Amino acid sequence: PQAIRLSDYRPPAFLIDEVALTFDLHPTATRVTARLQVRRNREHSEPLRFNGERLKPISVAIDGRVLSDGERTIDDEGLTIPSAPDAFVLETEVEIDPENNKALEGLYMSGGRFCTQCEAEGFRKITFWPDRPDVLSRFTVRVEADRSFRHLLSNGNLIEQGELEGGRHYAVWNDPFLKPSYLFALVAGELDVLEDSLVTMTGRTVELKIFVDPGMAPRAAYAMDALKRSMRWDEEAFGREYDLDLFMIVAVRDFNFGAMENKGLNIFNSSLLLADPATATDADFERIESVVAHEYFHNWTGDRITCRDWFQLCLKEGLTVFRDQSFSADMRGHAVQRIKDVKALRARQFAEDQGPLAHPVRPSSYLKIDNFYTATIYEKGAEIIRMLKILLGAEAFRAGMDLYFERWDGHATTVEAFIKCFEEASGSDLSHFFAWYEQAGTPRVSLESQYDEAAKTLTLNFAQETPPTPGQPVKQALPIPIAFGLLDGEGRPLRFEHDGEPQDETVIVLDQPQASITLTGVDRFPVISALRGFSAPVVLTTDLEPKDKYVLLAADPDLFNRWEAGQELARDLILRRAAGSPDEVNEERYADALGRALSDQSADPAFKALMLALPSEPDLALVMSPADPQAIHEARDALRTRLSVHLESQLRELHNGLQDLGEFSPDAEGAGRRALRNAALDLLLANPRSDNAAYAHGHFEAAGNMTDAMAGLSALMQVGGEAFGQALADFYERWTSEPLVIDKWFAVQARDPSETAIGRVMGLTAHPAFDTKNPNRLRALVSTFANFNPARFHDPSGAGYRFLADQILAVDRFNPMIAARLVDPLGGWRRYKPELGALMRAELERIAATAGLSKNVYELATRALA
Numbered sequence: 001p002q003a004i005r006l007s008d009y010r011p012p013a014f015l016i017d018e019v020a021l022t023f024d025l026h027p028t029a030t031r032v033t034a035r036l037q038v039r040r041n042r043e044h045s046e047p048l049r050f051n052g053e054r055l056k057p058i059s060v061a062i063d064g065r066v067l068s069d070g071e072r073t074i075d076d077e078g079l080t081i082p083s084a085p086d087a088f089v090l091e092t093e094v095e096i097d098p099e100n101n102k103a104l105e106g107l108y109m110s111g112g113r114f115c116t117q118c119e120a121e122g123f124r125k126i127t128f129w130p131d132r133p134d135v136l137s138r139f140t141v142r143v144e145a146d147r148s149f150r151h152l153l154s155n156g157n158l159i160e161q162g163e164l165e166g167g168r169h170y171a172v173w174n175d176p177f178l179k180p181s182y183l184f185a186l187v188a189g190e191l192d193v194l195e196d197s198l199v200t201m202t203g204r205t206v207e208l209k210i211f212v213d214p215g216m217a218p219r220a221a222y223a224m225d226a227l228k229r230s231m232r233w234d235e236e237a238f239g240r241e242y243d244l245d246l247f248m249i250v251a252v253r254d255f256n257f258g259a260m261e262n263k264g265l266n267i268f269n270s271s272l273l274l275a276d277p278a279t280a281t282d283a284d285f286e287r288i289e290s291v292v293a294h295e296y297f298h299n300w301t302g303d304r305i306t307c308r309d310w311f312q313l314c315l316k317e318g319l320t321v322f323r324d325q326s327f328s329a330d331m332r333g334h335a336v337q338r339i340k341d342v343k344a345l346r347a348r349q350f351a352e353d354q355g356p357l358a359h360p361v362r363p364s365s366y367l368k369i370d371n372f373y374t375a376t377i378y379e380k381g382a383e384i385i386r387m388l389k390i391l392l393g394a395e396a397f398r399a400g401m402d403l404y405f406e407r408w409d410g411h412a413t414t415v416e417a418f419i420k421c422f423e424e425a426s427g428s429d430l431s432h433f434f435a436w437y438e439q440a441g442t443p444r445v446s447l448e449s450q451y452d453e454a455a456k457t458l459t460l461n462f463a464q465e466t467p468p469t470p471g472q473p474v475k476q477a478l479p480i481p482i483a484f485g486l487l488d489g490e491g492r493p494l495r496f497e498h499d500g501e502p503q504d505e506t507v508i509v510l511d512q513p514q515a516s517i518t519l520t521g522v523d524r525f526p527v528i529s530a531l532r533g534f535s536a537p538v539v540l541t542t543d544l545e546p547k548d549k550y551v552l553l554a555a556d557p558d559l560f561n562r563w564e565a566g567q568e569l570a571r572d573l574i575l576r577r578a579a580g581s582p583d584e585v586n587e588e589r590y591a592d593a594l595g596r597a598l599s600d601q602s603a604d605p606a607f608k609a610l611m612l613a614l615p616s617e618p619d620l621a622l623v624m625s626p627a628d629p630q631a632i633h634e635a636r637d638a639l640r641t642r643l644s645v646h647l648e649s650q651l652r653e654l655h656n657g658l659q660d661l662g663e664f665s666p667d668a669e670g671a672g673r674r675a676l677r678n679a680a681l682d683l684l685l686a687n688p689r690s691d692n693a694a695y696a697h698g699h700f701e702a703a704g705n706m707t708d709a710m711a712g713l714s715a716l717m718q719v720g721g722e723a724f725g726q727a728l729a730d731f732y733e734r735w736t737s738e739p740l741v742i743d744k745w746f747a748v749q750a751r752d753p754s755e756t757a758i759g760r761v762m763g764l765t766a767h768p769a770f771d772t773k774n775p776n777r778l779r780a781l782v783s784t785f786a787n788f789n790p791a792r793f794h795d796p797s798g799a800g801y802r803f804l805a806d807q808i809l810a811v812d813r814f815n816p817m818i819a820a821r822l823v824d825p826l827g828g829w830r831r832y833k834p835e836l837g838a839l840m841r842a843e844l845e846r847i848a849a850t851a852g853l854s855k856n857v858y859e860l861a862t863r864a865l866a
């Protein structure tokens with residue numbers, strides 16, 4: 001397969017100003033007629049070459065004349081017309097088979113309804129088209145179907161509808177905004193709709209409709225509420241108003257990922273849209289709020305202004321993640337949100353940077369763009385925007401955004417053009433900053449300090465270094481914003497002077513390999529709180545001693561660093577245990593400190609819940625070299641047991657005292673109380689006392705919502721045996737007809753670290769409710785097992801690896817995009833201890849050697865082996 005390179009970018013040879021599409025829908029034989037106003041883009045004599053895959057051609061005509069076989073050729077990848085005029089009408093008719101489309105890309109059927117997924121390159125499976133994001137067109141879409149497909153939806157405004165003969169009907173949609181093909185959408189079927197409306201900042205009324213499976217409309221209420229809050233927030237925070245008179249969302253059951261921002265017609269995986277207290281957890285509500293916002297925010301950052309080519313993916317994704325994170329922070333609290341975002345960044349993006357697939361936020365080549373919807377492009381892309389805001393200040397940042405919206409509205413553009421807006425608006429030179437987009441890898445920053453008691457000065461010596469990544473052996477220094485403040489030994493904020501100015505907190509930019517700064521007026525021995533709020537996506541090491549970290553854990557006014565200090569202390573204790581030399585004295589000290597943090601009445605329960613959770617096993621594996629997942633699992637468990645014994649009465653008090661009184665509310669406050677109560681239960685169960693088992697059972701039985709029920713089930717998983725088995729059976733029976741709840745049932749078993757669990761997980765692939773063709777179900781079992789059950793996935797027998805490879809090969813035959821997403825857990829083989837690494841590698845080799853592999857899986861497997 002041929003790699004696509006950024007440096008090969010050429011503007012499109014032909015542009016399409018207007019398109020009229022007609023869909024004559026039929027499950028196995030849909031006819032698509034396309035009438036395109038085509039014009040040659042500038043002077044050139046290239047033949048016309050449009051993409052087209054899995055299309056059965058019926059006819060191709062230019063200006064009303066059907067072309068003969070000699071005048072056009074059609075192969076596996078598309079349509080070629082060697083001599084096309086400069087401006088003409090191209091009419092094509094093709095037939096497609098949505099029913100048998102199990103790749104879930106293009107037009108397919110889910111739950112008896114037609115739906116589409118076109119990003120990145122799905123539109124070419126619908127009709128012949130220059131399927132690239134820099135061809136922007138005005139779409140008119142006519143949809144015809146049997147009347148049993150009651151709702152006929154597409155982008156934009158409904159301009160006509162009516163009845164047809166033979167029990168069929170039609171609808172015509174027009175989207176007045178220019179858009180690339182990847183934002184096209186169509187949905188047809190029997191659906192229920194939840195309706196609402198919103199008056200925008202200029203007084204226009206926008207109709208809001210969420211379409212769901214029949215009977216499910218009440219479960220869309222939370223998504224609707226989140227949508228209205230998002231629309232309002234974008235007006236207030238970015239001055240962005242919604243542009244059409246109608247905004248629609250449709251939930252579908254079979255979807256390759258979370259959701260899709262099609263213009264005016266977002267399509268969502270039902271797991272990220274439907275929720276009520278009985279069937280969804282607080283984590284689900286929180287995800288729904290953020291994804292509804294994310295897709296809505298794309299209307300401006302993605303749809304109105306899109307990407308010139310797919311190398312610019314972060315232009316819309318990193319920016320839109322930054323926007324949804326900012327929204328969530330305003331909804332749910334800045335510190336708690338920041339901690340969660342950083343946890344996700346480290347777990348996914350830092351891991352990616354340490355593996356064979358490390359790539360820059362703006363990569364320069366790929367085989368399959370589907371493989372580049374990565375944590376680096378999304379999450380690190382968002383961190384870059386956050387740093388930009390820190391470096392420029394809120395006001396200049398907003399001015400840069402305003403300029404970007406003004407200048408690029410209605411266009412497809414690049415990251416360079418985006419950054420240029422900030423340079424112009426702020427008058428600063430951002431050429432050095434641009435390296436954040438082009439250099440892969442996580443910078444390592446070290447900080448050492450010297451306090452001079454007599455002179456009252458503190459000298460901070462910083463150094464940075466980025467380890468090599470595949471294809472980028474030599475790295476340059478990046479501009480790294482480091483926010484910091486000082487505390488004294490008693491935990492009181494300590495003022496200092498920097499450049500003669502007295503301050504409580506400041507930001508310095510480390511843009512050289514090394515730098516040293518001196519603070520004056522430091523009256524007492526300081527404890528440094530550095531990288532506050534995680535001001536840059538780097539790994540920071542300091543010369544702080546445990547006693548300093550205890551000061552930060554108890555008193556840092558920056559809550560992110562308070563949490564971080566606790567995590568670092570816990571991490572070191574676990575690694576000591578994993579190395580066979582537990583530090584029992586400090587374990588006791590840590591337990592005491594945690595107890596004090598828990599009894600802090602002024603702290604937010606959601607924050608305390610985060611304090612209570614130890615670093616995860618995958619996170620610990622990233623800092624142990626070579627990683628030994630079994631040793632990590634045992635060490636972490638042992639520390640949990642100690643904490644549980646030490647904090648027993650306090651944990652029980654929390655659990656008893658935080659019960660939901662009154663009605664369930666999914667808001668941050670209610671969710672925070674449940675999170676703390678359930679975190680207390682979880683830790684309590686690390687102590688295998690028989691009365692704790694009864695306690696877990698009582699919690700499970702008494703649960704009045706899915707958050708508590710799942711916490712009970714996970715607690716019983718720690719008990720294991722008959723207690724867990726019976727609870728699983730009861731749970732299954734109660735929720736058999738709720739697919740989203742049954743996904744949770746599969747997932748909790750996939751997470752079970754006990755030794756017999758691997759056999760159970762494999763056995764579950766033969767369960768009647770298991771369905772590899774449904775991505776949610778497949779992810780619930782296979783992906784949860786491989787990503788969140790390190791003790792069993794890395795079973796020394798190699799059975800976990802073999803299981804994953806078998807699943808990848810089976811799924812690749814019909815859904816390459818999903819199969820490729822499963823390769824990642826094997827990719828880090830070099831980081832594990834040699835016995836395990838060799839077994840992982842052998843499975844990757846078996847995958848790579850399989851005949852008929854998709855490009856998607858081929859690219860990831862071979863890069864992982866290289």
Ligand code: B3K
Pocket residue numbers: 119120257259260261294295298317370373
């Ligand atoms: N833009 C889509 C992702 C499409 C993934 C295609 N493989 C959802 C989002 O990021 O909002």
Ligand code: ZN
Pocket residue numbers: 294298316317320
């Ligand atoms: Zn997105």
